[in-house]
Amino acid sequence: MADDPGRSATPEDVDVLCGELPHTELGTSWGDMPTWLVSDPATKAAPKGFCAYRRPHATAVDPTTGEPFVDLVLLWAADRGAKAALVDADGPFFSVPHLDGGDTYLVQASRLGEVSLGELRELVTESWLRVAPPKLARALAAEDGTPRA
Numbered sequence: 001m002a003d004d005p006g007r008s009a010t011p012e013d014v015d016v017l018c019g020e021l022p023h024t025e026l027g028t029s030w031g032d033m034p035t036w037l038v039s040d041p042a043t044k045a046a047p048k049g050f051c052a053y054r055r056p057h058a059t060a061v062d063p064t065t066g067e068p069f070v071d072l073v074l075l076w077a078a079d080r081g082a083k084a085a086l087v088d089a090d091g092p093f094f095s096v097p098h099l100d101g102g103d104t105y106l107v108q109a110s111r112l113g114e115v116s117l118g119e120l121r122e123l124v125t126e127s128w129l130r131v132a133p134p135k136l137a138r139a140l141a142a143e144d145g146t147p148r149a
Contacts, residue, residue, distance in 0.1 A: 051075055053074075071110050073108075075123055
């Protein structure tokens with residue numbers, strides 16, 4: 001992938017960015033939902049999801065058409081404040097009542113062009129950090145110089 005952080009993000013960038021993070025694999029969770037997972041190489045703990053391709057469901061419908069969204073990407077924010085900042089901003093990120101009280105939010109893959117590749121990279125990395133084992137998070141911080149808890 002050409003690494004131009006200023007260019008518009010694409011749906012294909014999601015898989016590329018998720019796959020670049022340490023100890024990740026595309027698997028499934030919540031039944032058969034395609035989900036990017038991070039595993040802990042030091043334990044046999046089950047991998048944890050950090051980016052999922054949400055299936056159309058009655059809990060997430062387009063307010064204009066009343067039809068379920070068909071191209072949703074689900075990500076984890078660092079905390080509820082970060083989620084609120086994203087979904088309250090004038091951008092493609094949103095939440096639905098089904099996700100209230102949690103740190104997850106949604107974006108339509110078809111609207112990813114409204115953000116830059118650099119912003120998408122930050123959001124995917126933040127989502128990974130939310131569930132990654134602390135040792136992996138510290139190792140990533142050492143690589144890129146970004147302080148992480």
